[in-house]
Amino acid sequence: MKGFPGGFGGGNMNNLLKQAQKLQKDMEEAKKNLEEKEFEVTSGGGVISVKMNGKKEILELNLKPEVVDPEDIEMLQDLIISCINEAYKKVDEESNKEMSKLTGGFNIPGF
Template sequence: MDMSKLQEMMGQAQHMQEQMEQKLATTTAEATSGGGLVTARVNGKKELLRLKIDPNALAASGGDVEMLEDLITAAINEAGRKADDQMQAATSGMLGGMDLGKLLG
């Protein structure tokens, strides 16, 4: 492999990393639990951006704080899974555009 091909590969890898970081910051996923009593929104970095708890959530849980905590946890975890799915789809699309065979050829 000559140096120009290696430099081209490195440049593409750097570009892909920059795209991925931007995608992580701009991707958002939202999930609910308890029939919509709790809603969580996260970004691609799985940082919690918003947590909404319906005022009826405590009454619906019968005042059971542990149940409410479980609903919150479930909503956050599901939003994280959705963010992962979105990022995986975006990553496979980005890699599909990089012709490794041509560069290594």
């Protein structure tokens, strides 16, 4: 008996291995491309902006002077946190979208 039932032997196994290697290469390339992208998010009607790369590193944090109220530091803190969290969400959404293109929606841990 050659190979396994269902066609997982011989040439079919080689084809499967080649497809897996191509998928891995494509996923690594997509991950690299994502890491190089920049994402910008604003909060509070544009008074705060955060720029983040695909590695989830904050590149810029900008505050317009009118958002700085010494009497209401808590509001400023909340706006900054909200803006940063939205930037993380945007990176995650883009990452999931790109990986779904490659995997057909199949979730592969670590990517």
